[in-house]
Amino acid sequence: MAFPTPVGTGAAVSSTTGAVTVPYPAAYTAIADDIAAIVLECDPVSTTVTPPTGYGVVNTQVVASGTTTKLVVLWKRLTASEAAPSLPAPTPTQHCHARMRVLRGCFPTGNPWDVNIVSQELVADTTVSVPAVTTTVADTLIWTLFSTGQDIASTAGATGWTNINLSGLTEQMDNWTASGTGGGFAMAEGQRAAAGAIGATTATLSLTANFKALMTIAWRPALATPTLWRPKRLSHPNLRR
Amino acid sequence: MPLDASSIIQINSGSFEASSGTVSLGAATTAGNMVVVAVAGMSLGAGANTDFSMTGFDKNGFAPPSSWQTTYIFSKGSGAGGETSWTLNVTVNGPQQVEWTAMEVQFADLEVWPWTGFSGIYLSDAVGSGATSVSTLQTQSSSSGAYDVLGIAVHAASAASGVIPDITGHTGNWQEQASVSRSNVARGLRMSVSARNYLSLGPLSVTASISPASPATATMVVLVAAGARLAPVVNVMCGFEFGTATTLTQVGSAGDLAVFDEVAGTPEVVSTFARTGSYSLKLSATSAIENASWISGTGKNLSASGLINGGFPLCFYFDGSLPGSDVELFSIESASSSTNSVKVWYRSASQKIGVKVGTGAEQLSDATVAANKWIGVELLYDPRTTSHTCDWYVDYDSTDATGPVLQTQATNTGMTADVVTRVRLGWTGNTTATVYYDDALVYSTRQAFPMGLVNIRPLRPDPGGTATTSGSSSAFNTFVSNGSMSAFTSAAAISALDEIPPVVGASADGVAQVSTDVGNYCRVPLGTYNLAPNDVARAVRMYSLGWAAGASAGALAVRGYDGTVVPHSMGGDLVDAGFDSAAYWWLTSTFKDPSSSLSYVVTQARLDALAIEFGASGDANPDVGILFALAEVATQPATVYIASESGAGHTVYVRQDPLSSAIASVTAVTPSGSGGTLHGTVGGADFSVYVPPADIYVHNIGASDIGEVTSLGFAVDPTT
Numbered sequence: 002m003a004f005p006t007p008v009g010t011g012a013a014v015s016s017t018t019g020a021v022t023v024p025y026p027a028a029y030t031a032i033a034d035d036i037a038a039i040v041l042e043c044d045p046v047s048t049t050v051t052p053p054t055g056y057g058v059v060n061t062q063v064v065a066s067g068t069t070t071k072l073v074v075l076w077k078r079l080t081a082s083e084a085a086p087s088l089p090a091p092t093p094t095q096h097c098h099a100r101m102r103v104l105r106g107c108f109p110t111g112n113p114w115d116v117n118i119v120s121q122e123l124v125a126d127t128t129v130s131v132p133a134v135t136t137t138v139a140d141t142l143i144w145t146l147f148s149t150g151q152d153i154a155s156t157a158g159a160t161g162w163t164n165i166n167l168s169g170l171t172e173q174m175d176n177w178t179a180s181g182t183g184g185g186f187a188m189a190e191g192q193r194a195a196a197g198a199i200g201a202t203t204a205t206l207s208l209t210a211n212f213k214a215l216m217t218i219a220w221r222p223a224l225a226t227p228t229l230w231r232p233k234r235l236s237h238p239n240l241r242r
Numbered sequence: 243m244p245l246d247a248s249s250i251i252q253i254n255s256g257s258f259e260a261s262s263g264t265v266s267l268g269a270a271t272t273a274g275n276m277v278v279v280a281v282a283g284m285s286l287g288a289g290a291n292t293d294f295s296m297t298g299f300d301k302n303g304f305a306p307p308s309s310w311q312t313t314y315i316f317s318k319g320s321g322a323g324g325e326t327s328w329t330l331n332v333t334v335n336g337p338q339q340v341e342w343t344a345m346e347v348q349f350a351d352l353e354v355w356p357w358t359g360f361s362g363i364y365l366s367d368a369v370g371s372g373a374t375s376v377s378t379l380q381t382q383s384s385s386s387g388a389y390d391v392l393g394i395a396v397h398a399a400s401a402a403s404g405v406i407p408d409i410t411g412h413t414g415n416w417q418e419q420a421s422v423s424r425s426n427v428a429r430g431l432r433m434s435v436s437a438r439n440y441l442s443l444g445p446l447s448v449t450a451s452i453s454p455a456s457p458a459t460a461t462m463v464v465l466v467a468a469g470a471r472l473a474p475v476v477n478v479m480c481g482f483e484f485g486t487a488t489t490l491t492q493v494g495s496a497g498d499l500a501v502f503d504e505v506a507g508t509p510e511v512v513s514t515f516a517r518t519g520s521y522s523l524k525l526s527a528t529s530a531i532e533n534a535s536w537i538s539g540t541g542k543n544l545s546a547s548g549l550i551n552g553g554f555p556l557c558f559y560f561d562g563s564l565p566g567s568d569v570e571l572f573s574i575e576s577a578s579s580s581t582n583s584v585k586v587w588y589r590s591a592s593q594k595i596g597v598k599v600g601t602g603a604e605q606l607s608d609a610t611v612a613a614n615k616w617i618g619v620e621l622l623y624d625p626r627t628t629s630h631t632c633d634w635y636v637d638y639d640s641t642d643a644t645g646p647v648l649q650t651q652a653t654n655t656g657m658t659a660d661v662v663t664r665v666r667l668g669w670t671g672n673t674t675a676t677v678y679y680d681d682a683l684v685y686s687t688r689q690a691f692p693m694g695l696v697n698i699r700p701l702r703p704d705p706g707g708t709a710t711t712s713g714s715s716s717a718f719n720t721f722v723s724n725g726s727m728s729a730f731t732s733a734a735a736i737s738a739l740d741e742i743p744p745v746v747g748a749s750a751d752g753v754a755q756v757s758t759d760v761g762n763y764c765r766v767p768l769g770t771y772n773l774a775p776n777d778v779a780r781a782v783r784m785y786s787l788g789w790a791a792g793a794s795a796g797a798l799a800v801r802g803y804d805g806t807v808v809p810h811s812m813g814g815d816l817v818d819a820g821f822d823s824a825a826y827w828w829l830t831s832t833f834k835d836p837s838s839s840l841s842y843v844v845t846q847a848r849l850d851a852l853a854i855e856f857g858a859s860g861d862a863n864p865d866v867g868i869l870f871a872l873a874e875v876a877t878q879p880a881t882v883y884i885a886s887e888s889g890a891g892h893t894v895y896v897r898q899d900p901l902s903s904a905i906a907s908v909t910a911v912t913p914s915g916s917g918g919t920l921h922g923t924v925g926g927a928d929f930s931v932y933v934p935p936a937d938i939y940v941h942n943i944g945a946s947d948i949g950e951v952t953s954l955g956f957a958v959d960p961t962t
Contacts (some may be wrong), residue, residue, distance in 0.1 A: 029800065046883065057889045058887070058888065058889035059888070059889055060886060060887070060888045060889065060892075060958065061884075061886055061887045061888070062885065062955070063884065063885055064442060065883045065885070065896070065898070065903070066898070066903035066948055067244050067439075067441050067903075067948075068244045068246065079550070106496055108961075112889075112890075112961040112962065113960060115960055115961055116958060116959075116960045116961070117888070117957075117958050118955060118956065118957035118958065119886040119888075119955050119956055120921070120953055120954065120955025120956075121885060121886075121953065121955065122952065122956050123948065123949075123951055123952050123953060123954070124415075124952045125246070125415065125438075125439055125441070125952075126415045127415075128419075132921075132953075132955055132957070133920050134957065136960075137960040138781075148458045153248060193953065208248070209247045209248040209417075210246070210247065210415055210417060210438075210439070211244050215955065221961065222701065239558070
């Protein structure tokens with residue numbers, strides 16, 4: 002097997018009312034079986050998020066007290082050349098903030114993830130600990146993400162992502178908006194070669210101490226293409242006779 | 243909108259050494275915001291402090307008598323906004339070194355600030371030379387009563403010239419907002435300003451470290467978020483679970499609280515209908531006045547001086563058919579006149595509920611009411627200005643799943659600013675009607691509105707518990723036949739106090755103190771009510787009836803116990819409790835926070851510990867005791883929200899207190915084919931429970947504070 006491969010990340014978009022198109026990564030044209038995954042933060046937590054046509058929900062986590070926030074990850078196995086999705090207007094909403102990342106090489110049928118976990122941290126501090134998952138297959142691509150409801154425009158909401166069990170852990174999204182009541186999310190991505198517990202991922206919230214919605218997703222790789230067995234040509238000298 | 247450090251939308255710091263200086267912000271303030279200025283100034287040493295003033299600001303802080311510097315926090319509403327600078331004056335022993343930090347805070351509740359009605363809204367402390375830390379001290383457990391506050395603290399320390407102390411390590415997740423320092427030939431001074439949001443009632447405090455060890459001072463103020471929910475201060479409640487209406491206003495001595503303070507006509511307490519529990523109040527008259535009231539005054543249920551506001555949820559019931567004429571159902575009244583009130587009517591012409599403030603226009607409910615249903619109404623009467631208002635909800639059937647409906651506010655101008663001095667069930671004019679009432683509660687905290695309807699249940703003496711005495715049990719006897727004494731036993735004591743309705747007279751049984759022992763109490767445990775998974779508790783009222791073998795003076799103290807150190811006095815008298823063996827001598831207490839006399843937080847632990855205590859008699863002659871013990875607990879259903887929801891159908895529901903957000907329980911529902919693990923941290927302890935596919939699992943938590951649950955999550959089973 003091989004790790005799923007990130008293709009790229011689109012621009013973050015926000016809406017207070019109405020539908021909003023969540024763009025693909027720049028210059029990307031949909032390729033069949035790529036996975037489009039949309040991270041979405043909205044408020045109030047009673048908001049019903051209707052996925053775009055063909056998209057499903059990986060998981061949803063809300064923080065319903067303090068500065069409220071709702072964190073959602075949507076996904077779709079793309080078809081060739083299909084257009085970027087239009088996210089229907091959540092109702093009711095004060096804001097909806099979303100960003101897409103495209104992955105290639107995920108498991109080609111059914112759910113493209115191995116495991117996922119959601120949690121809410123009900124401590125208003127600046128430390129972030131995104132819960133661990135235990136992967137059951139090798140070569141997973143791990144997303145570890147959180148959201149808060151702070152009303153601020155920022156692309157520096159999280160720093161110091163750390164998980165010694167993940168390779169190449171790098172922040173891929175960090176987008177807070179002051180649209181409506183505001184809120185945002187950050188996501189870091191890393192690789193986990195062996196199946197097993199990945200441990201918690203920690204980070205520092207650079208914004209105001211807040212409660213957090215947390216999520217970890219282990220994207221499942223496609224099965225490795227089987228190596229066809231081809232018998233060698235017999236070359237014993239005796240056979241040449 | 244929570245009030246947190248991000249609510250400080252601009253901040254600026256500076257310093258000067260003069261008799262006055264300018265405090266400024268970088269941009270003009272916005273109307274409706276609050277300006278907060280933290281100040282630290284040098285004094286002249288022990289006993290020679292400076293003082294400060296800022297025109298138009300409230301000043302909270304402290305001039306410590308033995309320290310080198312003072313800390314203050316000035317605050318005011320920015321009014322129309324547009325302000326950028328203010329003058330800070332050194333009014334005593336100037337000029338001095340002064341450091342300041344100005345902050346513009348949005349989303350603060352200016353209406354409750356300055357909050358002079360509550361103690362503990364600001365705190366200060368000082369330590370002398372050699373201090374390595376300084377604390378703001380700790381507020382009372384319910385200092386503000388609000389579930390969303392921003393604490394702003396200022397710490398200051400000074401040292402010899404050339405040395406500026408560091409102030410670091412603010413405890414409890416307080417975040418430093420600014421640090422200012424300066425020095426002159428005499429002293430070096432540093433000020434640190436920090437802030438933290440709290441979503442619970444506290445207590446609040448922050449300690450900072452000082453290096454090198456130096457004289458230090460700290461002050462804290464607590465701002466309340468606009469729109470924050472406050473824990474209700476419940477003044478009185480009644481579910482009528484004592485089962486009798488006999489002399490409901492009678493008490494033995496001044497200061498004792500009766501069930502009601504005034505009664506007109508002949509109210510009954512009946513078991514014919516009850517919304518919760520077994521009893522309700524029946525008011526029935528034929529062209530006559532009939533009502534029961536709680537009023538204000540010394541020894542009255544609505545406090546000595548009246549209530550700032552009147553919050554009043556209750557339920558009523560018409561049996562068989564609606565009344566044939568208008569009925570004045572209940573009212574909240576102010577002192578100045580009979581028209582300075584809000585009255586709630588049943589209007590027969592429209593078959594609706596009408597609410598009318600004074601002589602103002604009556605607002606009718608948005609739908610008709612029906613007989614044979616427990617109709618719920620919650621009022622909030624606000625008579626603080628000359629424009630009185632009444633906000634109200636109607637729940638047309640409080641026993642079904644449909645919730646209450648907000649109604650059009652009733653108002654009246656040209657009134658007298660006043661306080662609430664009477665809450666009345668029933669009618670004040672000659673009326674022919676029969677109305678049943680249940681689950682009534684009065685609170686005075688407008689920021690708790692709408693609190694919602696309550697369910698009031700009885701907690702009787704616990705036959706599974708053990709009655710104890712704190713001293714010799716020989717000081718107490720149980721009795722039957724209104725005075726036939728036997729040696730004290732736990733079982734007999736519990737059995738003697740549990741009749742509903744209580745029996746007074748020849749067949750009365752009870753427990754009495756029979757010999758003098760001022761340090762000896764008898765404690766009789768009451769049963770409990772398990773709140774989780776569905777309910778939260780809002781208030782407790784305890785009832786008893788005093789008894790004495792004769793009418794001559796007999797001392798007895800009676801109090802409610804909830805497991806905490808400070809008991810809740812139910813009255814009695816250590817000279818003459820005023821009881822006899824022939825009449826109903828009521829003793830009641832609606833619990834308040836013992837330290838602040840404000841909102842009382844009902845926890846499962848407190849319910850479990852409920853007991854009645856009596857004794858401490860300094861004469862016990864005649865024998866003196868009680869006939870009856872009962873607690874009523876007011877509960878509400880927890881509100882439910884979906885905490886997480888996977889695409890495969892794993893759903894986690896959380897039930898929480900609608901006011902405090904404390905979590906009562908968590909329910910995990912899994913789809914067929916995939917389970918998962920529910921996990922969380924409660925009180926610092928982790929839990930983890932596997933929920934198999936196609937299952938519903940309920941995890942009871944019963945938290946009384948939002949801070950008890952620090953994490954909650956669900957791990958979905960691997961994809962197969």
